[in-house]
Amino acid sequence: MKLKEFEAKEILAKAGIRIPxxxxxxxxxxxxxxxxxxxxxxxxxxxxxxxxxxxxxxxxxxxxxxxxxxxxxxxxxxxxxxxxxxxxxxxRLDIQHEYYLSITIDRSQKTPVILFTTEGGVEIETLARNNPDAIRRASVYPLLATVPGYTLRYLLNTAPGEIGQVIQALYRVFMEKDALLAEINPLVLTPGGLYAADAKLIIDDNALARQGIRENRDLSEREREAAAQGFSFVELEGNIGVIGNGAGLTMATVDLITRIGGKPANFLDVGGGADRTRVAHAVRLLGSMPDVSVIIVNLLGGITRCDEVAAGIIEAGVSQQVIVRLAGTNEAEGKELLYSKGYRMLDTMEEAVSAAVEAAS
Amino acid sequence: MIYADRKTGVIVSGATGNQGSFHINRMNMYARSVGARGVVAGVTPGKGGQEVHNVPVYNSIMEAAEKQDASAAVLFVPGSAAGDSIMEAADAGLDLVITITEHIAVHDVMRAVTYAQVRGCKVIGPNCPGLFSPGEISMGIMPAHLASRGSVGVISRSGTLTYEVVHELTRAGIGQSTIIGIGGDPIIGQTFADVLDRFADDPLTEAVVILGELGGNLEEEGAKAADLPVVAFIAGTTAPPEKRMGHAGAIVTGGEGDANAKISRLRDLGVPVAERLSQIPGFIREQMKCH
Incomplete structure (x- = not known):
């Protein structure tokens, strides 16, 4: 979760970094x-x-x-x-120079990585495109509590003075606050020393509880409902509602709809072992989206019980057409239940997606 | 097969919870059907002395590793305890720890994976379905009935997408050597590159399917160094920027990790990338013919 600038700055100030x-x-x-x-x-x-x-x-x-x-x-x-x-x-600060400083996670090195450049004040993505050599980056071994001196000298290309202290302080914040990004852009040099003129902190969603941080995200009503149910939910702009289990399979379903010319309305992952109530919630949630004209349910699982899923779909009873692809435990019972209520069932994901795209056009 | 075989003794931590006990039973049903040792010990702090599906439960991984002959662990512990459990498994001298748990803080994973590496313990996951070698061993939550024994390796960042592809391969008459879910988190233990290295040394495996998704660049890094023929599929080509698609690691940040860019980089490396899952068996046949 991204903190607001004033919240991030309060944290930096506590760590000894000067703020305006x-x-x-x-x-x-x-x-x-x-x-x-x-x-x-x-x-x-x-x-x-x-x-x-x-x-x-x-x-x-x-x-x-x-x-x-x-x-x-x-x-x-x-x-x-x-x-x-x-x-x-x-x-307003009396700006003599602007630097860029950030710490993030290097996914392939599996370490924190510090980025520093003497050309601050611009978006780092822009600088990375236009002048990549100006950005210095250094990994820090994750089991260290502080940044080694040689790493600071490499980043700054000179003896680490006050900027070195700011880097150490920001590194402490990054490690102690479960940050995924800690950024000061620009870090401003004034006659009175260095100041964090702007600050960005993104805290790991999986660490909010232990950090004592409350969710402050501005969610739409549907997003809030999905979050309360524990669904992974992203709204898109089309008319085909998508329910899947597992992030990869659900993404692949959304991708395939787009590839064959359909327009997905959302990404919704119900998670593993979904029971009747969860499935009914998911179907109703998509049923409430005004643009959705067809819903595709694509569930494949070892432990997902198809009869439970079928009961959930029937219980939701939405007005839109629901096209179902189910594979897993009690598959025959689930299919029979849905057939008896007149639902359209298809055996493979591609057949089901094609049927949904056809029905929506 | 790689990482483990039917002689491997497995410890399950988080043994007395719903997930843990359910999957101990499933893993051992599979182990019995193929003559493997399977799960030999369970761990739940404070529940030592109990049994779960006839498997003895201990208070710590350390104690389980002392009392039973085991070299690997599968973790079903809560997210807040998982980083600790990985380090405990490494300290207990285990070679392999498969972390099924999701919602672990990234910093915990980073520390635990680094610590385990120092101790010579390989981590698979977190947030993964585990490892399955048809006819040999099941270590995790993959449904056994979709797989069949053969010579194609599968490496994936996702769970159900893996099952879908394994199902497609089996229906097309293409069996699998080992299927590994490496996890959907931003930081994971074994990467595509690490697992591809193992497959290269495995006499059974002739080609590998890699199932990736948006976020990071581990797919390209793996494919670059691969010694075996590789076929890829990348999910998330229609994901909007800065939106997390279910997995914590499935996000485009700072312009990095876009699925379409990933696909073109893989194609530049000469890796056939399937646009539909149903193309994968054909692509694999083609690759195995060429080599």
Missing amino acids: RGVHIRKGQMLDSVQVPAVGKMVAKAQVEVAGRGKAGGILMAERENLKETIEKLFSSSVKGIPVQDILVEE
């Missing part, structure tokens, strides 16, 4: 009661999760005199369609 003086304001809060930093030049930043926030109007400059109007203006706006709920008001 500032204050977080929530929509609806009385502006007169907010203690703003006693500086002249300020910046108001919308706390929304979009790329290119500045260009999209999510960052406004302000002076002390017009701060209130600026904040009100930002709260009444939306950035790339997302309404502004939180604003971070900060002092």
Whole structure:
């Protein structure tokens, strides 16, 4: 889960990284009661999760005199369609230089990897395309508590001074907070030292409980319902509802629909050993999507009981046509149950997908 | 077959839970049908002295490894305990630990996999269906009835997609040597490259199917170094960017791991990539003819 900028900065500050003086304001809060930093030049930043926030109007400059109007203006706006709920008001920094620093996970090395470049302030993907040699990267052995000195010297190409301390502090945050990404971009050099002018922290979803972090994601009602049921669910833009078991098989089903000219409405993985209630929930969830005209259920399993799945489909009783491919335990009983209610059953995944695409067109 | 055979003694940790006890029974039913040793010990802290389907239960992997002749473990423990269990299996001197558990924190996996490597213990998974060598051994949750013995290896990041392909191969009369789910998480123990290395040394295996998906670049890394003919399928070609498709590792981040880009890189390496699962048996036959 991606933390908001102000949350990430609080964590960095606790780890000893300097952040601009500032204050977080929530929509609806009385502006007169907010203690703003006693500086002249300020910046108001919308706390929304979009790329290119500045260009999209999510960052406004302000002076002390017009701060209130600026904040009100930002709260009444939306950035790339997302309404502004939180604003971070900060002092404007006196920028002498901008660096880029991030720590993420290298999947093939199976280690944390630190990326550093003296050309900060731009998107790292852009820099990687235009000037890949400017980015230095170094892996850290995962059983180490701190970054070795030689690694810092390699990254910085010089003796590690204050930047070395910032890297150590960010590495501690990365390891202690179960982060998948810890990024400071830009890391700004001012006459008063180094500051994290912007910060990004993505915390592993599987570690939220032990980190004591509450889900703050903005989910649609359907996504919330799917999450409550424990389904993996992604909404797409088509008219064929897709239910599968296992991420790979469900993805392959969605891919095949697209390949033969159909339009999948979603990805929904019900998980292993789904019983009647879970299947009924899944079918009803897709049935409630206004654009869905056909639903394909593609379940293959060792332990998934086909008679339970069949009962779930029948129990859901949605108005859309449901096309079923089932293989697993009690297959014959499940098929018989569905046949008796007039459902369309096909033996292979490809036949079922073809039938669904045909029915939806 | 690779990693294990019918002589391998297996410890199951998380033995007394629903999943653990259900699969101990299934693994041992299979072991009996092929004359393998199968699961010789179960582990659940605090439940030492009990039995699960006639298998003795111990309080720790350490204790189970002392009392029984075993060289491998299969883990069904909760996500919060899995990193610990991998390290415990490594410390107990086991050669192989297969982690079925999903929802393990990535940092736990990173530490445990590194630690196990130092101790000389191979990790398969996490978030995987395990290993199945038809006629030899079942270590995990794969349904036995879909597979048949033969000379094609299967390596996959997914569970049910593997079953689908194994089913297709069997129906086409193509048997399998070993089927391995390496897991759907961002960090996993044995990778495509590691397993392909093992298959290269296996006299039984003549060709390998790799079933990949969006996210990372382990498929390409594996195919690059492969000594055996390889056929691939990649799931997730229609996944929107930055959306996680079920598996924690199935996500395009920072422009990396796009399924279509992965497919073109594999094709550049000369690997035939099937667009439909039903093409895989034909592709495999073609590859085995050429070599």
